[in-house]
Amino acid sequence: MWVRSTMTYRFSFAMTLLSNFAATAFDFVVILLMFSQVRSLGGFSFAEVAFLYGATGTAFGLADLALGQVQRLGRRVRDGTLDTLLVRPVPVLAQVAADRFAPRRLGRVVQGLAVLVWSLVLLDVAWTPLKVALVPVMVVSGWLIYSAVMVAGGAFQMWAQDGSEVANAFTYGGNTLLQYPPVIFAQDLVRGVVYVVPLAFVNWVPALYVLGREAPAGLPDWAAFASPLVAGLFVAMAGLVWRVGIRSYRSTGS
Amino acid sequence: MRLYAAVAAGGFRRYATYRMATAAGVFTNTVFGFILAYTYMALWDERPGLGGYDMAEALAFVWVGQALLATCGLMGGGFEDELMERIKTGDIAVDLYRPADLQLWWLSVSLGRSGFQLLGRGVVPMAVGALAFDLALPEHPLTWLAFLVSVALGVVVSFAVWFLVALSAFWLMDGAGAVQVAWLSGTFFSGMLLPLTVFPGALGEVARLLPWASLLQVPADVFLEKRTGWDLMEAYAFQAGWAVVLLLAGRAVQAAATRRVVVQGG
Numbered sequence: 001m002w003v004r005s006t007m008t009y010r011f012s013f014a015m016t017l018l019s020n021f022a023a024t025a026f027d028f029v030v031i032l033l034m035f036s037q038v039r040s041l042g043g044f045s046f047a048e049v050a051f052l053y054g055a056t057g058t059a060f061g062l063a064d065l066a067l068g069q070v071q072r073l074g075r076r077v078r079d080g081t082l083d084t085l086l087v088r089p090v091p092v093l094a095q096v097a098a099d100r101f102a103p104r105r106l107g108r109v110v111q112g113l114a115v116l117v118w119s120l121v122l123l124d125v126a127w128t129p130l131k132v133a134l135v136p137v138m139v140v141s142g143w144l145i146y147s148a149v150m151v152a153g154g155a156f157q158m159w160a161q162d163g164s165e166v167a168n169a170f171t172y173g174g175n176t177l178l179q180y181p182p183v184i185f186a187q188d189l190v191r192g193v194v195y196v197v198p199l200a201f202v203n204w205v206p207a208l209y210v211l212g213r214e215a216p217a218g219l220p221d222w223a224a225f226a227s228p229l230v231a232g233l234f235v236a237m238a239g240l241v242w243r244v245g246i247r248s249y250r251s252t253g254s
Numbered sequence: 255m256r257l258y259a260a261v262a263a264g265g266f267r268r269y270a271t272y273r274m275a276t277a278a279g280v281f282t283n284t285v286f287g288f289i290l291a292y293t294y295m296a297l298w299d300e301r302p303g304l305g306g307y308d309m310a311e312a313l314a315f316v317w318v319g320q321a322l323l324a325t326c327g328l329m330g331g332g333f334e335d336e337l338m339e340r341i342k343t344g345d346i347a348v349d350l351y352r353p354a355d356l357q358l359w360w361l362s363v364s365l366g367r368s369g370f371q372l373l374g375r376g377v378v379p380m381a382v383g384a385l386a387f388d389l390a391l392p393e394h395p396l397t398w399l400a401f402l403v404s405v406a407l408g409v410v411v412s413f414a415v416w417f418l419v420a421l422s423a424f425w426l427m428d429g430a431g432a433v434q435v436a437w438l439s440g441t442f443f444s445g446m447l448l449p450l451t452v453f454p455g456a457l458g459e460v461a462r463l464l465p466w467a468s469l470l471q472v473p474a475d476v477f478l479e480k481r482t483g484w485d486l487m488e489a490y491a492f493q494a495g496w497a498v499v500l501l502l503a504g505r506a507v508q509a510a511a512t513r514r515v516v517v518q519g520g
Contacts, residue, residue, distance in 0.1 A: 023434065026442045033453060034293075034297055037452065038297060041296050162275035163274055165279045166281055173289060184292050189292075
């Protein structure tokens with residue numbers, strides 16, 4: 001239904017799809033502008049940064065396409081419309097995700113994927129079957145990790161109705177962080193996203209292995225293959241948080 | 255006049271009510287400030303003096319940007335959703351019958367909001383940034399005042415842009431596309447992602463002439479004491495010029511829109 005309703009305003013849809021593509025593209029234009037001034041960033045070449053960018057961008061775009069609406073849950077809690085979803089015999093999460101489903105978000109996926117493919121062409125890597133297989137595994141794991149973070153962020157808003165921006169710090173903020181090589185950040189920050197909130201498994205850990213570089217924050221080499229495991233843990237935890245959130249939800253009563 | 259002052263005060267109070275949202279915003283601004291600051295450090299390590307800024311100035315630019323993000327409405331003026339919703343539902347017809355001017359009303363709301371955002375979301379990230387990094391801060395105390403004037407002008411330009419965007423709903427009905435275009439331009443051409451002085455060649459020249467430069471690039475340069483004396487007056491004239499042009503355009507569009515207003519719904 002939401003797909004059909006979006007198509008009603010064709011001009012607007014075309015504009016949003018295009019601008020969604022451009023929105024993420026501008027992100028990448030900044031990296032291009034940076035590399036128009038320098039040859040490398042923290043010792044990483046343009047192709048290597050593009051690889052990091054494409055991997056996190058695609059994963060984030062896929063999660064955003066499926067679950068982007070969950071971050072607007074705070075509004076539903078505030079105006080009480082979450083109650084309507086609770087009485088329907090369909091999982092609340094599925095309803096929230098489908099509500100106002102926006103196909104224009106495809107723009108983000110397409111853009112991320114385009115940069116990823118481009119970087120694969122440019123990269124100078126000694127490919128092994130293992131490295132080749134790791135690329136799709138990385139994207140899918142990243143997708144799951146971002147999805148889990150979005151669900152947890154949505155659940156958080158059942159307590160803090162106005163807190164959607166905190167979730168943004170982890171989703172959009174994480175996406176921006178992972179676009180750049182870990183060496184340029186303070187090592188405490190890197191340890192934080194490896195051991196505390198393991199966002200690093202979206203792309204940093206597997207991507208550095210593919211690029212033949214040292215793993216961040218003193219991780220062993222085999223950690224590059226741990227992304228699916230981390231994603232599984234993330235998803236399980238997000239499911240738990242979501243359930244606790246739903247159970248402790250109190251209607252605004254208006 | 256008293257009416258609009260009351261509306262502005264209402265705008266201030268309204269945003270002050272959402273304490274959780276403000277805290278969340280401060281948190282996000284701070285996180286982004288850190289991420290940007292490190293990327294800038296990597297960039298300025300490689301190319302010291304890039305764009306005419308030294309490292310401390312580039313870092314100050316990052317945190318001024320985070321402080322002004324909400325104040326100058328780089329990613330949204332905070333009122334356009336509501337105004338567009340009123341146009342879409344037809345409630346706008348009621349507003350037009352009120353004994354208050356539509357543009358001045360929303361400008362007052364917007365000024366009140368920006369005033370709160372500067373205090374609520376601007377001061378803390380700036381302070382955190384100054385503690386965590388070695389920032390270039392103004393040497394003359396008067397620079398702070400000059401900076402505030404520039405920010406105020408930026409706020410008016412931002413309002414004028416978002417007002418035009420909101421009015422596009424009269425024609426497009428669904429203004430989501432226009433909002434996104436404005437949001438994009440706001441982040442990219444204000445200098446939020448990268449200072450406009452770093453943009454190469456013609457792109458940089460054009461970007462520095464567009465209205466969005468008033469929202470961050472100009473106030474930041476005033477803050478960094480890149481624009482003093484006559485240069486400061488020129489900076490103000492640039493911002494005020496855009497404010498007048500865009501406000502007048504808003505007037506014209508408002509007049510055209512009210513002539514063709516089609517009330518939807520009941």
